[in-house]
Amino acid sequence: MPNVMIRVKDDGGLLFYIAKKDQEDEIATVEKDSDSEWGGVVELTDGSKYYIDPISPPPSFPTTLRFKRAE
Amino acid sequence: MSAMTREETEALIQEVLEVYPEKAQKDRAKHLTVNDHEVEQSKKCITSNRKSLPGVMTIRGCAYAGSKGVVWGPIKDMIHISHGPVGCGQYSRAGRRNYYVGTTGINTFGTMNFTSDFQEKDIVFGGDKKLAKIMTEIESLFPLNKGITIQSECPIGLIGDDIEAVAKKTTKDIEKPVVPVRCEGFRGVSQSLGHHIANDAVRDWVLGNRDNDNSFESTPYDVTIIGDYNIGGDAWASRTLLEEMGLRVVAQWSGDGTLAEMENTPKAKLNLLHCYRSMNYISRHMEEKYGIPWMEYNFFGPTKIAESLRKIAGFFDDKIKEGAERVIEKYKAEYDAVIAKYRPRLEGKRVMLYVGGLRPRHVIGAYEDLGMEVVGTGYEFAHNDDYDRTLKEMGNATLIYDDVTGYEFEEFVKKVKPDLIGSGIKEKYIFQKMGIPFRQMHSWDYSGPYHGYDGFAIFARDMDMTLNNPCWNKIKAPWLKVDEAPEAAAAGA
Numbered sequence: 176m177p178n179v180m181i182r183v184k185d186d187g188g189l190l191f192y193i194a195k196k197d198q199e200d201e202i203a204t205v206e207k208d209s210d211s212e213w214g215g216v217v218e219l220t221d222g223s224k225y226y227i228d229p230i231s232p233p234p235s236f237p238t239t240l241r242f243k244r245a246e
Numbered sequence: 247m248s249a250m251t252r253e254e255t256e257a258l259i260q261e262v263l264e265v266y267p268e269k270a271q272k273d274r275a276k277h278l279t280v281n282d283h284e285v286e287q288s289k290k291c292i293t294s295n296r297k298s299l300p301g302v303m304t305i306r307g308c309a310y311a312g313s314k315g316v317v318w319g320p321i322k323d324m325i326h327i328s329h330g331p332v333g334c335g336q337y338s339r340a341g342r343r344n345y346y347v348g349t350t351g352i353n354t355f356g357t358m359n360f361t362s363d364f365q366e367k368d369i370v371f372g373g374d375k376k377l378a379k380i381m382t383e384i385e386s387l388f389p390l391n392k393g394i395t396i397q398s399e400c401p402i403g404l405i406g407d408d409i410e411a412v413a414k415k416t417t418k419d420i421e422k423p424v425v426p427v428r429c430e431g432f433r434g435v436s437q438s439l440g441h442h443i444a445n446d447a448v449r450d451w452v453l454g455n456r457d458n459d460n461s462f463e464s465t466p467y468d469v470t471i472i473g474d475y476n477i478g479g480d481a482w483a484s485r486t487l488l489e490e491m492g493l494r495v496v497a498q499w500s501g502d503g504t505l506a507e508m509e510n511t512p513k514a515k516l517n518l519l520h521c522y523r524s525m526n527y528i529s530r531h532m533e534e535k536y537g538i539p540w541m542e543y544n545f546f547g548p549t550k551i552a553e554s555l556r557k558i559a560g561f562f563d564d565k566i567k568e569g570a571e572r573v574i575e576k577y578k579a580e581y582d583a584v585i586a587k588y589r590p591r592l593e594g595k596r597v598m599l600y601v602g603g604l605r606p607r608h609v610i611g612a613y614e615d616l617g618m619e620v621v622g623t624g625y626e627f628a629h630n631d632d633y634d635r636t637l638k639e640m641g642n643a644t645l646i647y648d649d650v651t652g653y654e655f656e657e658f659v660k661k662v663k664p665d666l667i668g669s670g671i672k673e674k675y676i677f678q679k680m681g682i683p684f685r686q687m688h689s690w691d692y693s694g695p696y697h698g699y700d701g702f703a704i705f706a707r708d709m710d711m712t713l714n715n716p717c718w719n720k721i722k723a724p725w726l727k728v729d730e731a732p733e734a735a736a737a738g739a
Contacts, residue, residue: 220286
């Protein structure tokens, strides 16, 4: 269950940063991304997947969230 | 020698690895790679931030070096106690040339060494009492200090002293911030964890100190310089450019920096991050907690400076954008003259780098402005996010080495035959004796500054001075020179 800091990149994409691993990856897809909620399975550009229970209302970035590894 | 092809470079890595035992070979192979522009993420081609192999000559430092030497040490108006035996503090004292303004021993303490000088009895009975005592002593001897940090050396963690408790108690007694930093040398694999621990100590003990104090008058143009350690005056050369374009620099972290500047940083509008590796942690924290955006910039060489100035101006209104253009225009004649003078002397020369922090990628632009080519680069203590940023900067099929060992570095140099090497003091004399021009790129070989337009002129001069120095033709003893023998005999006669 890594703590992940999510911030908005210069080009508008979301950056997924795991401090413990110094891993910086862009988020490719988010399962639930609407005005009412944000979360579900999050897939990164390198193919790895993480899961977070959908948050409602959507959090404002940058913020630190606790993810689970999916699969 | 022309540039090496991908196959040649790969063969070179294989050849160098051959001498290792099988297990070591497997481990080291992961840290050496040939740059490929098609690879987007560095983790696919290089492993970094791993423990060095026992038995090889590594060039890394320790967590104490990262905290005391890099992040905390340059804060000039605080006293940094090297808590533990005397050596760690004494042998690293003032070696990094973080320049500052002030009267040493009165209101600034940058080049002084404070230590608790642990003896056997302190190890046996604990050093907390001694620590409390020396802090009250410091307070009476140097009353103008703004605060004290306790930089732990290895024994503190081993014997389990409670420096946090002492810090809290002393803070009450002397009414100044006392920051305990748990940067024992054995933590982590390199100085990199020391940076992180130091950043966390800043976050926990300093950053929030003035959260409810609104006496600081901020302007819409407040920026901070983060991760510039003012080596040879670097931060000053950067600061003038930012001020000329209309920004107000409210803090320097941590070269020539003060405690008050650090405490006021959350009131800035933009954090400018130069050394990503050592200060990205605190920048990320400030973005999350205070909503201050941060950006990485690069002040080595006119191309990168112009790029960075424009990018910085992008965060502000048209007044600053015009200011950036004005600054670039103002110095154009100056840096064009530098390039015109030195480029013909340096054109086509090949450079190999092996440094730490930000330099293995940041100085590439400066070398390219002088017509030079970086053919190999590597970091002592980088993580994968640093290599992500490096892959784009380096040419295709160039060598990249992580935590290179003394042996590997020498072999690479013998084969690649660069015209110049930029690395640390431990490598300097080996390569100079091999007859290869060398610059010590950790503290600019006692020169500097290298940042900004002013620094670029010095950078170019230094590279020329080293590369074109006549001494490199005199490395071989006269009687061993076969082809030049008649000339030598004539001179002797």
